[in-house]
Amino acid sequence: MGNTAAVVAEYVRATGVRFVFAYPGDPIIELMEALRAAGVEVVPGSREGTAVFMAEAQAMVTGRPGVCLSTLGPGSTSIVNGVAAATWDRVPLLAISGQIDAGREDLVTHQVVDHKLLFSPVAKWAGRIDPRSVDAVLRKALRLAVAERPGAVHLTGSAETFAAPAPDTEVAPPPLDGASGGVRVHLAPGAPDPAALLRAARRPLLLAGAAATRCGASGSLIRLAEAVCAPVVVAPMAKGVFPEDHPLFAGVLDMACNQVLWDFLAGSDLVVAAGFDPVELIKPWSLRTPVLHVDTTPNTDQVYPSDCELVGDVSTGLDWLADGWRGEPRWSEADVAAHRARLRTAYYAGRVVGRLNPTDVIDTVRAGAPPGTVVTCDVGSHKLLVGQGWQTREPRGVLMSNGLSSMGFGLPGAIGAGLTLGEVPVVALIGDGGFAMAATDLRLAVSRRLPLAVVVFCDGSLNRIELKQRALGYRSTATRLDEVDQVALAGSMGCDGVRVTSVAELEKAMAGLASRTGPLLIEARIEPAQYEAQF
Structure with a gap:
């Protein structure tokens, strides 16, 4: 060796x-x-x-x-x-x-x-x-x-x-999968079994998290949701594990419009937590609704109480529940559609007519991105809107740091994803604060000829913190960003760049993305008023 x-x-x-x-x-x-x-x-x-x-x-x-x-x-x-x-x-x-x-x-x-x-x-x-x-x-x-x-x-x-010399050895990597294929049932004394708990519910709801993605549970989620006719809410790092164009998709928890989501969850009488990880919670869990815990690990966090646990492979656990289901549909698609309409109205609240709003950027980039595009998202006010508004149908289609929620992930994350995925198109959605932390990595994207679209939401602010300062009646201290010509900065590293201030300009910038042979930086000058209305 x-x-x-x-x-x-x-x-x-x-x-x-x-x-x-x-x-x-x-x-x-x-x-x-x-x-x-x-x-x-x-x-x-x-x-x-x-x-x-x-x-x-x-x-x-x-x-x-x-x-x-x-x-x-x-x-x-x-x-x-x-x-x-x-x-x-x-x-x-x-x-x-x-x-x-x-x-x-x-x-x-x-x-x-x-x-x-x-x-x-x-x-x-x-x-x-x-x-x-x-x-x-x-x-x-x-x-x-x-x-x-x-x-x-x-x-x-x-x-x-x-x-130093190493002993001769045969390289034999260990198994590189996480969860086992089976499940174990854990019940508190006197608690009903999981199938009975689900059958007794009149308004059950599925809450899917990152472990569902790791277990490849998309098919099982769809099967159980459709069998029960139960809506599905997902956590941000699990986006795409349930198709977001499905009639039973009900939104993303703790992103934009979060009160609409929490109110919806509060209207259920059972939450089936399918691989949901409390590390993604921004607001404390305040529901009194019973929870059926289906996860790769026991409910050791105890962020929510659960008398009934299915521990093991999330996909296997959901299939077991679907196999045992006997009953009539619990929700109508009209009920879920009405909730989605409320969510959509809340999502677009605060738009300023005639200006480039954050939701305009998300919608326009989404419409102009080739099929199968993978998105990386940095941390900031824009992330909450991306998490709710960027529609994806496949798991691992939206990449974000939402456990530690670390700024500076968006651009290097796009480069890592782009190199790994090869021909798959990648778009980075980044605030101007997060971009400043990693801007010089553009040079690596140029040298590797990665066809990335790097979209920077520019409002000259660390907006999430500035809004909190404003809510307390304080001045904006250390939350305003100095003006930077990002197009010129991109050009200095050999990267194409364009500045946009309208939907029409952004549509034009996105038009040739599928045929690019190198990265494009789009400096999107946004109107931040929508953030204040949202959060």
């Missing part, structure tokens, strides 16, 4: 990873060379903090671990946010950081950070690569990353470690 770096590289390659995202440094030179030799391309981000977001997006679209590398000291501290994002977004990630040689680690202070202490609070495991145990360590790291609930693992290795 050769040295330790070669073993690590072979494990990475065996997972199906074609790209590792990195910012180089001395201790990882040997590992980068081993990856190159193994046929895995090392892609440099503009900094460590964006490279890790590229790896997170890679994992979001594949369901397999994304991989990122950093050097020691400031390189390792720079990926902490992305490692935490992967853990709270429930995305499998393998992060590897270089370190000083183990024999000097306790004596030298220059650029030395204790990685065990640094990453343990934000990763599922923080381990160390050693030539004698590299095989077991990589198997453990990969298995932990994908095990329910998925997240990041961090490994440390020195230049000395990576160059």
Whole structure:
């Protein structure tokens, strides 16, 4: 096999990873060379903090671990946010950081950070690569990353470690699926079984979350919803797990119009929580409605009480409920249509006639994007509207950080998704604050000739915080952004750019997206008044 770096590289390659995202440094030179030799391309981000977001997006679209590398000291501290994002977004990630040689680690202070202490609070495991145990360590790291609930693992290795000979071993990656195929029933004393609980409900509702996506539960969700005639609400990171053009689709929780959604949930008499993860809740769970918990993990969060749990593969659990269903339809499609009409009215509230509103941008980009387009969305006021208003029919079609909700994800996420998906069109929807955090990664998109559309919602504000300041009667302090000519900035990196102030201009900019051979930045000068009406 050769040295330790070669073993690590072979494990990475065996997972199906074609790209590792990195910012180089001395201790990882040997590992980068081993990856190159193994046929895995090392892609440099503009900094460590964006490279890790590229790896997170890679994992979001594949369901397999994304991989990122950093050097020691400031390189390792720079990926902490992305490692935490992967853990709270429930995305499998393998992060590897270089370190000083183990024999000097306790004596030298220059650029030395204790990685065990640094990453343990934000990763599922923080381990160390050693030539004698590299095989077991990589198997453990990969298995932990994908095990329910998925997240990041961090490994440390020195230049000395990576160059050291490793024992001959057969590279055998562990299973890279999360949930098992079966389900177990957990009941509180005296509680009815799940099938009886569902049959007794007059107005049941399904609430689908990210674990439903991980379990490939779309078909099972549709089958149960249609059997019972029950509406389906989804969490933001599960967008597309239930087709949003289906008559029973009822909206996205805790995005724009959230009070409409919560009122709708409050009108049900049973919530079937299908892979719903409370990490996505923005508002506290305040429903008194009984909950039937169907998830890959027991209801250990206890954000909502549930006397009845189906624990295991979400798809299997939903199929089991559908198999046992006996009864008449519980809702009419007219009931759900009336709710959707209320939701639509609330979504468009606050539009300013004759100006480019945030919902205008979303609708126009959606209409102009080729079929099958994957969207990455950054954090900010626009995310809440994108989460509710961008219609998608397929899982993994909208990528966002909504566990940690970390700004700066949108552009590097689009690059990671674009490289991983190849010919699939990708659109990034980003606020001007989030764009400022990662703008120079445009150069990477240009050099790789990625046909991305990078749409920047420009209002010169960190709007979510400014609105909260205003609600408290405070002045806008540190929430106004300096003017930036983003078209000129894009041009300086060889990226095409266009400024739009109207729907007609945006339609023209989107017209040639399907035939592009490189990225396009669209600086959309929006009227932010709609945000205030929404939130």
